[in-house]
Amino acid sequence: MTSTAGGEHQALREAVRDLCSRFDGAYWRECDEKRAYPEAFVLALTEAGWLSALIPEAYGGSGLGVTEASVILEEVNHSGGNSGACHAQMYVMGTLLRHGSEAQKRRYLPDIAAGKLRMQSFAVTEPTTGSDTTKLKTVAVRKGDRYVVNGQKVWTSRVQHSDLMLLLARTTPLDQVKKKSEGLSVFLVDLRASIGHGMTVQPIRNMPNHETNEVFFDGLEVPAENLIGVEGQGFRYILDGMNAERILIAAECVGDGHWFTERAVKYASERVVFDRPIGRNQGVQFPIARAHVNVEAADLMRFKAAHLFDAGQPCGAEANMAKLLAADASWEAANACLQTHGGFGFAAEYDIERKFRETRLYQVAPISTNLILAYIGEHVLGIQRTY
Ligand SMILES: Cc1cc2nc3c(=O)[nH]c(=O)nc-3n(C[C@H](O)[C@H](O)[C@H](O)COP(=O)(O)OP(=O)(O)OC[C@H]3O[C@@H](n4cnc5c(N)ncnc54)[C@H](O)[C@@H]3O)c2cc1C
Secondary structure (H helix, E strand, O other): OOOOHHHHHHHHHHHHHHHHOOOOEEEEEEEHHHHOHHHHHHHHHHHHHHHOOOOOOOOOOOOOOOHHHHHHHHHHOOOOOHHHHHHHHHHHHHHHHHOOOOHHHHHHHHHHHHHOOOOOEEOOOOOOOOOOOOHHEEEEEEEOEEEEEEEEEEEEEHHHHHOOEEEEEOOOOOOEEEEEOOOOOEEEEEEEHHEEOOOEEEOOOOOOOEEEEEEEEEEEEEHHHHEEOOEEEEEHHHHHHHHHHHHHHHHHHHHHHHHHHHHHHHHHHOOOOEEEHHHHHHHHHHHHHHHHHHHHHHHHHHHHHHHHOOOOOOOHHHHHHHHHHHHHHHHHHHHHHHOOHHHHHHHHOOOOOHHHHHHHHHHOOOOOOHHHHHHOOOOOOOOOOOO
């Protein structure tokens, strides 16, 4: 079963599927059991060039759009894998591409495209301020030719398997800016020079096998040349990148949704109880059919958002709606699939409980469903802000 919305990318889909077929359920299960990073998979995806899809050809990448990048991640999840191990390189790329200096791009992009460097970590969320990003407390103070960073982040993913990290920190105190979104800046942190030198990393064991961490900054020095764009404008740069992030995550959820419904269809057709396939019962069949309908509908919104993004058009409403619809649809499909499998759905060897845990994340991260609804209510429908 393939998406009806994305039929025009068949060659790309087949190439990614071909690669993913080398990393089957047993591979992902073993990583999950050992809480290991899927290094061999990420390496294969990097070597095949798929993770540098968004890097322009002039810097050694393939210069594809967010539409194609989203198809790559969708196929990873549709194959039973988990793009969460490496998706951030795609969704943080825009910040460097759009706001980085030519010198920064020349210094890092060719090596990222060649697979010599990984830029797949993104430190925004903090333990005491959560979704209220502009109140974050990590500070970066300019001292000569460097910034000195103090503070703490939480849920900073893939730090242990990345060379570079984007950091959002406050450079002007909140009480000295006109708007709270001002005075925040983005830095490119070279993790190789930072961990153990003012930056410590504390892994967080979590529900899916997601490499994510608490990060502490205690006098970390970041060269001033690693500031991205203009000091104080970083929140705007991060917001710019969020539409891409929403679209890419929506595509992963669509991939998950198809994986769940396909598994459910197969099992419903094969499992015989009371002398007939369980799928002949409407109580089993209809939840699967409904989940499929919702995955397909979410997919249309994902492609609408992706096409607008690639055309340089505003797409905040569509990107947010796509993320919400797709995360809901994949979660609905996960539940239908688990229920269809009865007790066997809970057995690790079926991979359903693993994928169930993995797709559940997208109700909360990288933005929670409530915050999307608040965005739609306020910015799309024009109702008063609820918070
Ligand atoms: C596995 C994992 C990986 C992650 N990776 C990263 C990463 O790489 N980098 C990074 O920066 N962050 C990362 N995050 C953090 C993620 O983006 C946040 O968890 C998410 O944005 C929610 O923030 P919070 O957890 O602080 O929840 P809170 O902001 O504390 O919210 C808690 C709950 O209250 C609800 N809520 C809060 N305010 C309102 C309101 N005004 N109206 C209605 N409901 C509200 C929220 O919807 C949520 O359900 C990750 C999180 C997880 C779990």
